[in-house]
Amino acid sequence: MLQVRGLTLDYAGAVALRGVDLDVEEGELVALVGANGAGKTSLLAGISGLHRPVGGSVRFRGTEIGALPAHRIARLGAALVPEGRRLFAHQTVRQNLLLGAYHERTERARAASLERVHALFPVLAERADQRAGTLSGGEQQMVALGRALMSRPSLLMLDEPSLGIAPKIAQMIFGVLAEIRAGGTTMLLVEQNLRAALALADRAYVLQTGTIVMSGPAAELADSDDVRRSYLGL
Incomplete structure (x- = not known):
């Protein structure tokens, strides 16, 4: 479904990604893990059209999307849940959700x-008219x-969905992600909770200073002390 080859991305000349290769097959949940500053958010930004790469290729279901704007990529079926949520704070819950179905x-x-x-x-039905x-x-x-699910995406990308929320709610959200995945939605997940991410994922990539340094079945990476020590700082 998603094929990334040689992706390079920078911010005002500062390199954030260097020649990243990544694949996500249809129906998979792939985790992208790494220490803070490794480039995980930059990779999602490059895939979703929020930041244009300076090199490499991003193909979604066979279509090159590396030069497309974010709204066209979303219309093709690739939706992003950004870090920090980025809601329209003065709009109601219902209005925020309906914006996801604009097309x-x-x-x-x-x-x-x-x-x-x-x-x-x-709870969102109960809070529909609340800002x-x-x-x-x-x-x-x-x-x-x-909001992302309102577009009925075939690929759902999530950037740190448990960041800044209570553990009980985070556990519930991970349960919902498992349910969404069981329904056939393909996912690419960036998550600070290494244990939860690798428990959900089929495969995982480890990103370090803008480069993929390791990949493989999530269960194997979860059991690797080398991954935890050398690449995740744990």
């Missing part, structure tokens, strides 16, 4: 997507995830 042409399709999100996160900025951190993360 849906029929009210019926939008209503069906909204019903699915409410089934996954019932998103007044929600707890965990509830805001549910809105961010729900």
Whole structure:
């Protein structure tokens, strides 16, 4: 579904990614792990169109998307749940969710997507008319995830979904991700909680200072003391 080859990305001349190769097969959940500053968020930004790469190729279902703007990539079926949630704080929960379905042409399709999100996160139905900025951190993360799901993505990319939320809510969100994955959605997950990420994932890549240094089955990487010591700083 996703093929990244030789991806290079910089910020005002400072290199963030150097020749990254990565594959995500249809139906997989792939984890991307590494220490702070390794380039994980930059990689998602390069794939999703938020920051244009300076070299390499990004192909989504056979289509080159490396030069496309973010809204066109989202329309193709690749949705990002960004780090920090980035909600429209003064808009209601319902308004934030419906923005995720901006490209849906029929009210019926939008209503069906909204019903699915409410089934996954019932509290969002209760908070529908509440301003998103007044929600707890965990509830805001549910809105961010729900907004991405409103577009019915075939590839869901998540950047640190458990960051800054209570452990109990984080556990619930990981359960929802497992349910979404079981429903057939392919996922690329960046997550600070190494144990949770590798428990969910089929495969994983370890990123260090902008370069992939190791990859393999998630269970093998989870058991590797070398990965934990050398690449994750644990």
